[in-house]
Amino acid sequence: xxxxxxxxxxxxxxxxxxxxxxxxxxxxxxxxxxxxxxxxxxxxxxxxxxxxxxxxxxxxxxxxxxxxxxxxxxxxxxxxxxxxxxxxxxxxxxxxxxxxxxxxxxxxxxxxxxxxxxxxxxxxxxxxxxxxxxxxxxxxxxxxxxxxxxxxxxxxxxxxxxxxxxxxxxxxxxxxxxxxxxxxxxxxxxxxxxxxxxxxxxxxxxxxxxxxxxxxxxxxxxxxxxxxxxxxxxxxxxxxxxxxxxxxxxxxxxxxxxxxxxxxxxxxxxxxxxxxxxxxxxxxxxxxxxxxxxxxxxxxxxxxxxxxxxxxxxxxxxxxxxxxxxxxxxxxxxxxxxxxxxxxxxxxxxxxxxxxxxxxxxxxxxxxxxxxxxxxxxxxxxxxxxxxxxxxxxxxxxxxxxxxxxxxxxxxxxxxxxxxxxxxxxxxxxxxxxxxxxxxxxxxxxxxxxxxxxxxxxxxxxxxxxxxxxxxxxxxxxxxxxxxxxxxxxxxxxxxxxxxxxxxxxxxxxxxxxxxxxxxxxxxxxxxxxxxxxxxxxxxxxxxxxxxxxxxxxxxxxxxxxxxxxxxxxxxxxxxxxxxxxxxxxxxxxxxxxxxxxxxxxxxxxxxxxxxxxxxxxxxxxxxxxxxxxxxxxxxxxxxxxxxxxxxxxxxxxxxxxxxxxxxxxxxxxxx
Numbered sequence: 245x246x247x248x249x250x251x252x253x254x255x256x257x258x259x260x261x262x263x264x265x266x267x268x269x270x271x272x273x274x275x276x277x278x279x280x281x282x283x284x285x286x287x288x289x290x291x292x293x294x295x296x297x298x299x300x301x302x303x304x305x306x307x308x309x310x311x312x313x314x315x316x317x318x319x320x321x322x323x324x325x326x327x328x329x330x331x332x333x334x335x336x337x338x339x340x341x342x343x344x345x346x347x348x349x350x351x352x353x354x355x356x357x358x359x360x361x362x363x364x365x366x367x368x369x370x371x372x373x374x375x376x377x378x379x380x381x382x383x384x385x386x387x388x389x390x391x392x393x394x395x396x397x398x399x400x401x402x403x404x405x406x407x408x409x410x411x412x413x414x415x416x417x418x419x420x421x422x423x424x425x426x427x428x429x430x431x432x433x434x435x436x437x438x439x440x441x442x443x444x445x446x447x448x449x450x451x452x453x454x455x456x457x458x459x460x461x462x463x464x465x466x467x468x469x470x471x472x473x474x475x476x477x478x479x480x481x482x483x484x485x486x487x488x489x490x491x492x493x494x495x496x497x498x499x500x501x502x503x504x505x506x507x508x509x510x511x512x513x514x515x516x517x518x519x520x521x522x523x524x525x526x527x528x529x530x531x532x533x534x535x536x537x538x539x540x541x542x543x544x545x546x547x548x549x550x551x552x553x554x555x556x557x558x559x560x561x562x563x564x565x566x567x568x569x570x571x572x573x574x575x576x577x578x579x580x581x582x583x584x585x586x587x588x589x590x591x592x593x594x595x596x597x598x599x600x601x602x603x604x605x606x607x608x609x610x611x612x613x614x615x616x617x618x619x620x621x622x623x624x625x626x627x628x629x630x631x632x633x634x635x636x637x638x639x640x641x642x643x644x645x646x647x648x649x650x651x652x653x654x655x656x657x658x659x660x661x662x663x664x665x666x667x668x669x670x671x672x673x674x675x676x677x678x679x680x681x682x683x684x685x686x687x688x689x690x691x692x693x694x695x696x697x698x699x700x701x702x703x704x705x706x707x708x709x710x711x712x713x714x715x716x717x718x719x720x721x722x723x724x725x726x727x728x729x730x731x732x733x734x735x736x737x738x739x740x741x742x743x744x745x746x747x748x749x750x751x752x753x754x755x756x757x758x759x760x761x762x763x764x765x766x767x768x769x770x771x772x773x774x775x776x777x778x779x780x781x782x783x784x785x786x787x788x789x790x791x792x793x794x795x796x797x798x799x800x801x802x803x804x805x806x807x808x809x810x811x812x813x814x815x816x817x818x819x820x821x822x823x824x825x826x827x828x829x830x831x832x833x834x835x836x837x838x839x840x841x842x843x844x845x846x847x848x849x850x851x852x853x854x855x856x857x858x859x860x861x862x863x864x865x866x867x868x869x870x871x872x873x874x875x876x877x878x879x880x881x882x883x884x885x886x887x888x889x890x891x892x893x894x895x896x897x898x899x900x901x902x903x904x905x906x907x908x909x910x911x912x913x914x915x916x
Contacts, residue, residue: 285381291389297363298471319355320380333371336364367395367421407555408484416440491561492516500609510536540644541569570644577650578602585657586699610640627734628658659734662698662727666740667691674747700730717824718748749824752791752817756830757781764837790820808838842881847871
């Protein structure tokens, strides 16, 4: 067989479906077979296959290639086949891509061949001609086939998938030349429609590229051939980035935390709110707007929301931070105590200790109380007094300010004081007798009494003072009478005062004569007169109590009073017997000054030696005699100078004379 192919343009399309062409070829074979027997040895050819084809680009794309079956009757063995695509009739650039090796069938004297034709890259058509030569008969024949080439094109676009799980809208735009109805379908196995719009296209699983192909099906009125154009559109779905929201679990705090501790725990708890993932996530909840609950109890609930601004998704979670109510402080006070009066100190102290121990507290947070401020028992408690105490317990510094309080009192009833009664004070006049004083004193002493109130009261009546020894002369005693409660009881007491007085006794008042001091040389008569006056001057007034004096004891003048002497007298006046021993005294003296004696001067004794002449003796004698003198002291003194002895006659022979010079006072002694 000899083949010849002319005017073969570049192949540009892809043949997709040959099943319908083969069927047509079969039918044509039967028709040609009928003519085989009518025109022997003259070859008869038939070109089968579709009358329509699809243009593709580029020419190297074999998908639109069409199979053209050739049937030659009366071909003889190895006929010559000349294929041609005349340029003038080739509007699409079609060309024969390949020619399969034909086969001769002796039984039917026919030859079959198959061409693979690229239909072209554009719309229009082409003419295929065949010149067949039967080499055995030399006969020729020709046949041709016109094929209409449709140019179908499609473009696509899609809305982007910004968020995982969203849908994209795929839009395909197809064109057909010559115009034919277009059907769009997603290959493989996708939806089909005639609009080219595929809304709601699902994305793929995360991370996988989803490639969609829009298929355009062209249907003819006479055949089943269809042209398709495809476009690959890659729709990427982002990696799954769901918002992963993190909420801490509900937090239940223990009791008795400070606000600072709660704030710290709350901050730690709040720090656990967060999120991850998402495309453009933004927290919709401002955590700074939430503060910790009060330390006395409460809760803060946070609904945490996160929104993806691109994917328009919102995730939220809720958690609660709870501070339990602070436990209440509860206090318990001792039952108030009310003791009767006249309770002993020992019993009071025991009751107070029990009362004090009864203040207790419970609950709260690090509580403290004012137990150390319980008042101590006042000093006056024995006599009736009371103390009250408001017991307060409250939570410690920095904790919830809870507190509780109660009140209790401790009371001892008032104790009545003993009531005393004193004797009326006694005021006796002076010059009262001792007997009368003693009687009045006994009555006064018996008048001190007290009633039997108070607590085991006793008095000091045993301490009433005795009468002083000098009470007669005027004196007084006072007594503060006291009755008081017994030892160990309230120191209640009552006091009164009374006195016992004896008026003072006036002493007799004495008056003494003025002392007399007479000079020496006073006469006896003058001395006697002065003495009488002096003695009469001792007197006393009539005060005191039956007073007497000692005037009778004034001393007499001594006998030697003339020469100088003195007497003294203490004058005393005193109250009478049985009365105050009051007295008065004074002293005076009577004195006569001493008399000076005349003082003599004697000649120095002369002791002449023997053989002294008479003349010398006489001269010495005269001098010796003249040497006797006295001063003019004394009282009218005289001397005995006239009695100086004369010289004896025998003086020359040795002899002596002596002379005592004296003087005397002339006085007249007066006697009475």
